[in-house]
Amino acid sequence: MHRWIWKLLEVTQEFTPAFAHHCLGACERQHRTLNERLTVHVLKEKSWETEIHSVTFSMNSSVNSSIDFSPFEIVFGKRPKFPVFGAHFNLNDIHPNMQKYFSDLKDRLNIIWEMIVQNAKVSGEKMEENANFKLNELKLSIGDYVYLQRTLTGQGRKFQPLYDGPFVVNIIPSPHLIKLRDLSGKRKLKSPVHINRLKLAHIRAPDPQNYLVQVPQQNPVSTSSDSDSESSQHEINTEQDIQLQNDNPTPLRRTSRVVQKPIRYRDENFLSEISSCDGAQEKIKRILAKKPHGSSFLYLVQLIGEPAQNAKWKPLSKLPPKAQELIIARPPPLV
Structure with missing residues (x-):
């Protein structure tokens, strides 16, 4: 009965693969x-x-x-x-x-x-x-390194890696199907996988040290016959030296790191001329106030790393140039 009604209403039945909700x-x-x-x-x-x-x-x-x-x-x-419109029934x-x-x-x-x-x-x-x-179309060729997306199951799926590999593209039977090969040979991938499950892997050379060996420059070949034989012998010796260097490359020297101070400590304009007994210079943080002292003023200066209670009174001549410019631009309060 149901099939007759479906046929009458032109309802078609389509099948989808299992566990493929999309x-x-x-x-x-x-x-x-x-x-x-x-x-x-x-x-x-x-x-x-x-x-x-x-x-x-x-x-x-x-x-x-x-x-x-x-x-x-x-x-x-x-x-x-x-139901908001009402449920009344009208014969008209x-x-x-x-x-x-x-x-x-x-x-x-x-x-x-x-x-x-x-x-x-x-x-x-x-x-x-x-x-x-x-869509970011992935263009692959034979020999490319790729990662394969995994199907996460079981407990702790959030902490499992999303991709597995790297693998090498072995055969491309169609634009959407890729057959992979494991580099280690421990895993055999018989059936091809869809290209949407792949991600390009950028694999570095296993030993780039050989490529960094400096090749000695060869001398130019002379025009005379005597120099030709000498140059050919020199080329043979040079090739042998290069082969020996490739077999036994010299160890590379690691670059030494230059440790620099933060930028706020490199500014010498805020370093006062007064030095402590251990030779460390004092750095001014801010100027709190000023007071008259004879014909000039004394300024209450707070140093970096010191609380405001330990501020010191200093004359204008003992302040660095940048602090003097700051006093002219923004005079401190008079006490």
């Missing part, structure tokens, strides 16, 4: 929305059996952004009446000619279905365009 996105999306909306009521200690009717009605009356119609309107050809709403009513309903549904097909096509093209714009 192949059935429309159905899985509906299940996710239904689960999210029922969770709110279950957390309020309500029975989901009583709330599922209102949730399904809200889902069927919501307009889909891709086709611009709600599921209720696609089936019945009109917008749903919500009954169509006098039911044959004309069904004919108009059929024409209205055909128009809605044609618009749905056009909107779905435009929405699909726009989605495909956005996906292709963000």
